[in-house]
Amino acid sequence: MINPDSRTLKVLKEKAHTLRVDCVRMIHQAESGHIGGSLGLADIFAALFFKILNHDPSNPDWEGRDRFILSNGHVAPILYASMAHAGYFPVEELMTLRKLNSRLQGHPSRTNLPGIEISTGSLGHGLGVAVGMALAARQKKASHRIYCSIGDGESQEGSIWEAALSAGHHKLDNLTVFMDRNFIQIDGNTEDILAMEPMADKWKAFRWNVIEANGNDFDDIFKAFDMAQNNKGKPSIILFRTKLGFPVSFMDGVSKWHGTPPKDEEAEKALQEIEAYYQGGDDS
Amino acid sequence: MTYFLDKDVFTQVQKKPTRDAFGLATSAMGETDDRIVVLTADVSGSVRANWFAEKFPERFYNMGISEQNMVAVAAGMAREGLLPYVSTFGVFITGRCYDQVRVLLAYSNTNVKLVATHTGITVGEDGVSHQMLEDVGLMQTLPRMRVIVPCDTREAVKALTAVKEMEGPFYIRLGRQSAPLVTSIEAPFELGKSLMLQDGEDVTVIANGVLVYEALMAAQILAEENISVRVLNMHTVKPLDHEALMAAALETGAFVTAEEHQCLGGLGSAVSVWSTQNKPVPIEMVGMKDQFGQSGKADELLDYYHLRAPDIAQAARKVLKRK
Numbered sequence: 165m166i167n168p169d170s171r172t173l174k175v176l177k178e179k180a181h182t183l184r185v186d187c188v189r190m191i192h193q194a195e196s197g198h199i200g201g202s203l204g205l206a207d208i209f210a211a212l213f214f215k216i217l218n219h220d221p222s223n224p225d226w227e228g229r230d231r232f233i234l235s236n237g238h239v240a241p242i243l244y245a246s247m248a249h250a251g252y253f254p255v256e257e258l259m260t261l262r263k264l265n266s267r268l269q270g271h272p273s274r275t276n277l278p279g280i281e282i283s284t285g286s287l288g289h290g291l292g293v294a295v296g297m298a299l300a301a302r303q304k305k306a307s308h309r310i311y312c313s314i315g316d317g318e319s320q321e322g323s324i325w326e327a328a329l330s331a332g333h334h335k336l337d338n339l340t341v342f343m344d345r346n347f348i349q350i351d352g353n354t355e356d357i358l359a360m361e362p363m364a365d366k367w368k369a370f371r372w373n374v375i376e377a378n379g380n381d382f383d384d385i386f387k388a389f390d391m392a393q394n395n396k397g398k399p400s401i402i403l404f405r406t407k408l409g410f411p412v413s414f415m416d417g418v419s420k421w422h423g424t425p426p427k428d429e430e431a432e433k434a435l436q437e438i439e440a441y442y443q444g445g446d447d448s
Numbered sequence: 449m450t451y452f453l454d455k456d457v458f459t460q461v462q463k464k465p466t467r468d469a470f471g472l473a474t475s476a477m478g479e480t481d482d483r484i485v486v487l488t489a490d491v492s493g494s495v496r497a498n499w500f501a502e503k504f505p506e507r508f509y510n511m512g513i514s515e516q517n518m519v520a521v522a523a524g525m526a527r528e529g530l531l532p533y534v535s536t537f538g539v540f541i542t543g544r545c546y547d548q549v550r551v552l553l554a555y556s557n558t559n560v561k562l563v564a565t566h567t568g569i570t571v572g573e574d575g576v577s578h579q580m581l582e583d584v585g586l587m588q589t590l591p592r593m594r595v596i597v598p599c600d601t602r603e604a605v606k607a608l609t610a611v612k613e614m615e616g617p618f619y620i621r622l623g624r625q626s627a628p629l630v631t632s633i634e635a636p637f638e639l640g641k642s643l644m645l646q647d648g649e650d651v652t653v654i655a656n657g658v659l660v661y662e663a664l665m666a667a668q669i670l671a672e673e674n675i676s677v678r679v680l681n682m683h684t685v686k687p688l689d690h691e692a693l694m695a696a697a698l699e700t701g702a703f704v705t706a707e708e709h710q711c712l713g714g715l716g717s718a719v720s721v722w723s724t725q726n727k728p729v730p731i732e733m734v735g736m737k738d739q740f741g742q743s744g745k746a747d748e749l750l751d752y753y754h755l756r757a758p759d760i761a762q763a764a765r766k767v768l769k770r771k
Contacts, residue, residue: 273555282523282524283552285551286550289520296528297525297527299525300527300529303507322516323520326516
């Protein structure tokens with residue numbers, strides 16, 4: 165059971181806070197990038213990169229590492245921030261996001277940045293790659309796990325369901341997928357644009373172990389990953405309920421913040437709210 | 449040069465489908481290289497993946513009718529050090545999966561070998577939906593992707609075996625139809641190095657796939673008219689054999705390209721782009737002219753769409769007038 169003690173929890177909350185601050189700064193200075201999902205996922209990424217993943221940032225190709233694939237590649241800022249603070253590359257490099265000759269491409273590029281398992285950004289690709297990695301791990305009798313992040317809007321892609329079918333068919337219990345279920349895609353609410361509910365039933369029907377959790381609550385996050393890891397005979401998906409832009413109030417539920425960078429005063433206000441939330445203590 | 453040719457090519461040529469090469473090569477390589485995995489999408493018999501599956505069931509993956517996922521899975525497996533040979537029909541493996549091939553294989557530079565078994569007009573009776581005539585164009589315009597169009601089963605086996613030792617993504621274009629055995633068992637296969645099957649002075653016919661045999665036959669027709677033809681088997685479209693093209697341009701001064709593919713985007717385009725920038729010579733193209741095919745027998749379709757030796761000969765006469 166992954167059950168972080170109170171000291172670890174305090175560290176993770178601080179990490180999540182740092183990741184959020186960096187995401188706002190990176191996207192603000194780049195004047196482009198996807199801020200809503202990046203902020204909403206910060207707690208999950210802090211839990212993953214600083215507690216759950218078995219990895220060695222100084223040796224990104226370590227054979228025994230857990231694999232992590234960001235299928236919803238547009239939230240690259242939260243991945244980059246997590247990787248930098250974990251030690252994959254210098255934190256200062258974060259501010260090169262989306263700039264000419266940067267290793268931090270708008271969407272993750274495997275050939276540019278060590279630690280990126282596969283280039284993503286075109287939606288619906290990463291889950292299939294994760295399935296391939298899980299099949300390969302099984303064939304090689306390796307014990308590492310494969311983690312994959314997907315979006316809820318992304319799951320409108322048919323290729324997600326092809327991959328879902330194959331993972332269910334092959335009973336890939338070394339695979340943990342999590343979805344950022346914030347109900348927001350570029351053009352609006354997922355249920356207005358192309359309804360995804362009942363989401364949990366869909367995955368169950370595809371032979372997955374389905375776990376629902378609050379993606380902005382560390383206790384819930386750890387419980388969910390723990391349930392996924394201990395489940396046998398099926399791949400697991402955690403449907404993380406998150407809020408777009410969390411904890412920034414003016415981004416919550418506003419689809420504009422899926423992919424619009426904050427202007428100066430908006431970035432300032434976002435940083436203030438993020439700081440207030442962090443100082444607010446244990447009510448997360 | 450006769451050394452490169454099958455001894456019966458001009459007398460009683462034998463025929464074999466180039467798709468057999470997929471089964472032959474993968475099941476042979478599987479013996480010595482346990483990195484090799486074979487993936488297909490519910491067409492194991494058609495692509496001869498069943499030959500591999502019978503020998504190595506634990507390394508065979510039938511991904512069902514979900515080609516996009518198959519390419520993504522192969523990319524994941526390649527990242528884990530396995531060596532996936534992925535096969536289905538040309539329309540699906542390039543057209544349907546283009547985005548996956550672009551991002552997960554070419555951009556990500558993964559070690560995946562894509563092998564299309566049903567390509568071109570010779571797919572025959574199934575008609576347009578299954579006759580892939582644009583695949584070479586789709587694949588050769590992708591950075592990092594290398595493209596091979598073998599002319600017969602022997603060459604195809606050599607190509608499939610050679611790419612095992614070369615990191616990164618490849619597209620190898622095979623065919624469903626029985627194709628004449630043109631090359632000898634001893635003929636070498638080297639990526640990006642064409643085979644001169646016959647030397648000549650007046651014009652060079654640059655062909656690949658099943659059109660290589662037609663090119664040889666065209667050279668016979670033209671020999672009777674005292675036209676001396678060089679025949680290049682340009683099995684690799686990318687990287688293109690610039691050296692052989694330069695020699696042919698300097699020594700013969702005129703090109704005919706011949707392929708079972710759209711001229712636009714195919715071998716004809718590639719040769720033309722090279723020539724325009726390096727050594728302009730008049731070029732005529734034999735291939736599909738911005739048109740779809742239709743149902744019919746493979747041999748009838750080759751006749752109907754003017755992809756035969758007499759058509760290549762005619763193109764050669766035409767290009768000679770432009771010299």
